[in-house]
Amino acid sequence: MARIRFNNVEKKYANGFHAVQNLTLDIQDKEFLVLLGPSGCGKSTTLNMIAGLEDVSGGALLFDDELVNYTPPHKRDVAMVFQSYALYPHKSVFDNIAFGLQMRKVDRAEIDKRVREAAEKLEITHLLDRRPSQLSGGQRQRVALGRAMVREPSVFLMDEPLSNLDAALRISMRAEIKELHQSMQTTFVYVTHDQAEALTLADRIVVMKDGVVKQVGTPDDIYERP
Ligand code: ADP
Ligand code: ADP
Numbered sequence: 001m002a003r004i005r006f007n008n009v010e011k012k013y014a015n016g017f018h019a020v021q022n023l024t025l026d027i028q029d030k031e032f033l034v035l036l037g038p039s040g041c042g043k044s045t046t047l048n049m050i051a052g053l054e055d056v057s058g059g060a061l062l063f064d065d066e067l068v069n070y071t072p073p074h075k076r077d078v079a080m081v082f083q084s085y086a087l088y089p090h091k092s093v094f095d096n097i098a099f100g101l102q103m104r105k106v107d108r109a110e111i112d113k114r115v116r117e118a119a120e121k122l123e124i125t126h127l128l129d130r131r132p133s134q135l136s137g138g139q140r141q142r143v144a145l146g147r148a149m150v151r152e153p154s155v156f157l158m159d160e161p162l163s164n165l166d167a168a169l170r171i172s173m174r175a176e177i178k179e180l181h182q183s184m185q186t187t188f189v190y191v192t193h194d195q196a197e198a199l200t201l202a203d204r205i206v207v208m209k210d211g212v213v214k215q216v217g218t219p220d221d222i223y224e225r226p
Helices: 043-051 093-103 108-121 137-149 167-184 195-201
Strands: 004-012 018-027 032-036 058-063 078-081 155-159 187-192 204-209 212-217
Touching: 004 043, 018 043, 018 212, 032 043, 032 195, 043 078, 043 155, 043 187, 078 137, 093 108, 093 137, 108 137, 137 167, 155 167, 167 187, 167 195, 187 195
Parallel strands: 032 187, 032 204, 078 155, 155 187
Antiparallel strands: 004 018, 004 058, 204 212
16 A cells, blocks of 8 residues: 545544545655645544545545545555654553554564664664653654654554754754655655745645645645745
């Protein structure tokens, strides 16, 4: 699975609020797609529909040519990185990274191999025995990235993954995420309200406002550089 299609998708929350309307969008295999727009415009809702964390109220969501409107999250070939990291405080870094694989009954030697490879790539091997509370923000975010990487998903979903980091770290982690995309050869869908971040990372940017897509294009299309 690699290509994601929204066909006239709608999201109406239980309270009646229309968070996303008339969303038609084709996300290509291996592209780095950024959803950009102000807080409340529907970015997370869109990402959560891909993850299966929010259901689709209308229209069709397809992975390749398969309708996934009713496919539960654990049956989707995606992994998500959250702004708040969402690490388990009582587990070690190793177990935080390994957890999704343990749940899926992947065998221990394979888990060990994947966790160590991811940790090496992210330069956190020396932290594998620590707990999240003993890590800096940047280190926690690396653990969250590692947890997504070991799943080897076809699609990486990232919701403001750098927003809790200080400015310098945010800029260096941007470069790391870009490298990760190149080395993993998978589709990335990345949510941010930060235009500079979108312009640096994206192959294509989808600009949203009030639950609708306003513009889709390359960084050059979206931002006329001087
Ligand atoms: P963004 O990620 O762009 O900040 P969201 O997708 O989180 O925006 O939210 C889009 C809109 O939907 C916002 O107005 C938000 O308040 C609303 N919203 C989000 N979740 C819910 C919910 N569970 N119930 C009702 N409204 C929601
Ligand atoms: P984000 O950091 O992505 O902007 P929020 O802080 O807006 O997230 O939302 C956190 C949680 O609260 C999400 O699960 C979202 O669905 C829910 N939520 C957001 N807005 C509303 C709302 N207006 N009514 C009910 N739930 C909401």
